[in-house]
Amino acid sequence: MIGRRAPGVAVAALAVAAWGCAPAGRVESAAPARPARSVEELEAAYHARVDSARTRFTEADARFMSGMIGHHAQALIMAAMAPTHGAGPQLRVLAARIDNAQSDEIAWMQQWLRDRGQPAPEVHIEGTTLMIHGAGGHGHDHSTMPGMLTPAQLDELDAARGIEFDRLFLEFMIQHHAGAVTMVEDLFATDGAAQDGDTFKLASDVQVDQRTEIARMQLMLDALTDADGAP
Secondary structure, eight states: OOOOOOHHHHHHHHHHHHHHHSOTTOOOOOOOOOOOOOHHHHHHHHHHHHHHHHTOOOHHHHHHHHHHHHHHHHHHHHHHHGGGTTOOHHHHHHHHHHHHHHHHHHHHHHHHHHHTTOOOOEEEEETTEEEEEOOGGGOOOGGGSTTOOOHHHHHHHHHOOHHHHHHHHHHHHHHHHHHHHHHHHHHHTSTTTTOSHHHHHHHHHHHHHHHHHHHHHHHHHHHHHHHHHOO
């Protein structure tokens, strides 16, 4: 078995081969070494690359971020009801997971917009009322976004308790999540959109996470339905 040559040996061998190929009496001069860049120069180059990446976004990207902030915020309203409306243990765990994940994504999307000099919507929640401020030119009528619950649906959920709350929560959150998936699909179908790496990753994560949770919630809903039909 032939062992791997040490780097120094390989370099020396290449040098000898190159010397042997040079015409007799001619000495090949080595190319001048490129001066090493200082730490400050490397940091400046890195920040310049990051700044350049932040400029590569479209109006569709910014509108998606702005809209998804409001969309996620309604999910927080629904999730906050679980501990106070007699939700079962399994649903409470699900609601806490949704609250944590979507709170983090709201903060991330707000920072994404600020980093690109775009208006970052601020979310204000009072009971079941959602208020969005500072959307600027990316303003949405959040009530018309795919999957958003109507005020009547939110009131119905707020009035429910126990198993009935669990059932309505699952039905309405499946509707809500499906709307988020539609928003991602619309973004990906827009020419030139989601070319920025951060935008693509966020949108892809939302799509995968929401579809996964839809499947999980459908199983939970089916189990509730089976239990209701049991003798």
